[in-house]
Amino acid sequence: MKYLLVCLIFVTGCRNSWALHRRINDDGSDMTFRNSTNNDICYCSARNYDTGATVQNFGIASKCTKSASTGCSCDYMSSCFSICLVNFNRWTSTLPYCGGYRGKFIASITMNDCGNHFIGSIAKQCNSAQNSIKSSILTQTTLNSIEVVPFLLIRLTGTLLPSGTLLIIGGTSIAHSYPSFEAYISSSDKWIVLPSLSIPRHEHTATLLSSGHLLITGGQTTDRNIYSSCELYDSSHKTWKIVPDMSSKRSRHAAVLLKSHKVMIIGGQNESLLSSCETYDASSNTWTLVANMILPRMFHSATLLSSGKVLVVGGNYPNSSACEKYDPVSNIWTSIASMSTGRFLHTTTLLSDGKLFIVGGFDGGKNYWHSCEVYDPQSNQWTSVANMTTQRAGHTATLLPSGKILVTGGVAGQSILDGLSTCEIYDPALNTWTPVRNMSTPRFQHIAALLPSGKILVAGGISAPFSEAYDPTSNTWTPVTKFP
Template sequence: MVEHRALHSAITLPDGRVLAAGGFTHSAELYNPATGTWNATGQASMARSYHTATLLPSGQVLFTGGSSSGLGATTELYDPTTGSWRTTNNMSTSRRSHTAAVLPSGRVLVTGGIDASGNPLASAELYDPATGSWSAAGSLASARSRHVAVVLASGRVLVTGGTGASGNSLASAELYDPATGSWTSTGGLRVGRAQPAAALLPSGKVLVLGGLDSADNSLASAELYDPATGSWQPTGDMLHRRSQHHALLLPSGQVLATGGYDPWFGILASTESYDPATGTWSASASMVERRYRHALTLLADGRVLVTGGHGPGNQLVRAELYDPDAGTWVSAASLATPRYRHTANRLPDGQVLVTGGFGDSGPLASSERLAPSSGAWSAAGNMSTPRYAHTATLLPSGKLLIAGGLAASSLRSVEQYDPLTGTWTSTGDMLLPRHYHTATLLADGRVLVAGGNESSRLAELYDPATRVWTGAGNMLTARRYHAATLLPDGRVLVSGGYGVSQTGQPATPLHSVEVYDPATGFWSAPYSMRMGTPRLDHTATLLPDGRVLVAGGYGSPGVGQSARVLETAEIYNPSTGSWMPTRAMLAPHRNHTATLLADGRVLVAGGTDEAGMQTSAELYDPATSTWTPTPCMTLQRRYHTATVLPSGRVLAIGGEQDFNPRASTERYHP
């Protein structure tokens, strides 16, 4: 965030952005999950804390009351469409540490709180967004502040807990019925608690957790309210005692409890999750910073944004993101057309374009485009030529270059996709037909295409400025099913593949590697640069330190041994021009994907082993040269693609199982 904040509000707007406001300051700011950035958005008329912020059906946000000289009854509206603030009619009573709940009618029920003299309130009032006016809504049986209010599935509002007139923690609970405008008592909590947290569960029950007892001791206990019976039952205790914490219902139906204060441990960074099916709590990943009096907001993609709060000694400015699905695969929206041996590229605006591939009836010309913000796929037009086993290269202009591939035969044709217009246009043909070749974007914006032709070793260069192809010299070995990696110094490393004899007959998996230097236009391949294991259908991933990780594929692991799917991996060091073995993968992989994550690890997923299709996935850590297991994909797939989304998650798209193309996709959450 830009400002340090505590006792502020944070609320998700209809467009997915998050508005953070107040916390002893007039300022407000917006968080954009798509870009991960914060931007100022005007100033409220008052600096507020201990206030409420409520999203209205119109998309505007209503701010009420709070703690600051003379503003306890004031209210104002924020309009996300204009980024502007305006005052609206005052409440009848000054209040802070109150609650505000949106009723099914769209009106807002405000209950309790502390008045200007420091006394708890029993009064309640209703705000009508249609008229901007306030009206009385009866009185609670017990004056209270620092309580919770939850709208039930029936539309009634449960108010429970809080601090009473004598300063004690309340166990009583009451229900407001909007249909009659009346309050009635309901079963009380088993333990009086002030400043608890609460969440409405999918079952319709209400979970109330933690808080302070009348002796100001933080509580670990939790209990469930059943609207059908009006009674409370105990459920599992939290792992930590917490007060001034926050809780949030996750899309999975579990409840996340974060931070707070524990007299034994002080301010907490720990988090934990409640499973309603078992009534138990389990530890979740800790926050980066210890905090209480913070805010929790659920983002549209299921992640949780944690903002502000008090840390040791001061208010906090840092925000954090929690991913409940971290380290897991989650099913995502399916393609319109099943496909494998397609391409997938992330466009400059963060969308993902999938092109071609092999479908139910053969090679495909169709393309589809994913908007990560909505998770929806849409048609992106057809190429002029159906193709699979082609290449797709994102050019500096933002256009996508599609080259070669297979249809009825190997293709020379090339076409471009313009994301700004959503149109396809043909461009100059390659010098040779190619499939299972590689295409590498060079530092100067040209594209190097290598291999993929049985009868020629010629490589070629595409210049986007002239749309002309020119020869790039002869490779030392004709090959396909190889890998090509752009090195930090601008050269291109080509590794392994299937050797092709000049008579067109397939040879064997290759040890050899060669390097193309754009500065000289020459290929070189010292014998000392040979890989330790001949391989094809492998992956080659540039690591953050400039080395290249080659993993898996198909080949012979040793002299005199039969070729098989490989679990071996090795590292190429460009500074020495040498290869060194690294630890073997936990399982063999061929026709898999290898994806560099934001933290520098490499995710290997899917493909085949000697027994057939697999779902296994694993992570390579360059710092320790070790592989560790990570959860399996939800489905078996090979010849799929894996694309890093703007959020840092990895989207696996399509693929094939038993020669049947898949339309399904799934996301990996690192």
């Protein structure tokens, strides 16, 4: 699934560290824009804007100078703006995040020196009749305070500690992966920055060990740069330790903490889909290959059952309705009953009665599901239950203390334009879905965590530069404290 839109809110007070390039209009003149206060907007790119893979950099500044030798040179200390940036190589319908304008837009991805975050400016409208770019600014919003935000990311991991602290690691903004590591301390409602990973990662796994340490495995920066490397975070000393590599490079795999306290890594992809599996033993700091799955898969879910067996559901492969179960004692995989439909980027929630609740997902083609089904490990049977009100994949599902399940966000198409802010709650006792208050912004491939307070914190999602918390009692969303 490839997403083409990037919506970001940026920072003030950070000096930009881009390498600036000169960009000219089709007629050879310099491409320069001005905002409402007549400040230059320097557009910096060395690529053609009609190339779908183009990544272009530009920014708003209060003071800019240009010369024939250096091009555009700006003072970025004064002000930056919120922005909606899109990379389309096609005409599109109304863009809700970009002020409702129709047109072809240009992407901008870059970094600044304030800690691996973004800085940028407003995209510009195309003339659909002439299929040419206009030199005009659509919208702009000045930020009133200095703000560095870590949540312009998808495909990150979130791990909730018993103390109620949420650890958020890595992620990607589509153009870049990050080694960032932040923690939300729910008891004091504050964020802290922790030591970064040794390398940027997304599509990795994070598993909390019995010791309280956190194991990070695999991941990637691009589909051509996939890792076998792993890191172990010592929460007592707040330090990272490099541990032995896995036997295979893996991304989009699954990880489960077994009853033996070993971590089992399942499937994923490198140059191809993987059926291989291996376990990490923290006591000996070693990896051991175990039996392969029956089918290779990625974007699947893996759940530890009360029996100690591991149930694997779905995934992106030719027969994505197939499921299988692993017995760590016998080291054997067994096929089980298939789901009613193939799905990946779904969610799997272990219910209090030991059954598994499967929600939504995508079939790898054009179908996004609102269907749901429940698996009973005792009878090896699937039962279809009520459909969600909305089709979605890349969403989150959180089991509430009441036994109900909160589903947030996701996407229902192959563009961020199809991102969802809608949320709904499933009641297993009544077999009904009830829409609840929307999030303040669409999110997909984000994370959600149930806090000790009973609220649900969501963070990440490429269009969401902040986190917010949902209170099931009052049916309200509230922004959490700003990142420092």
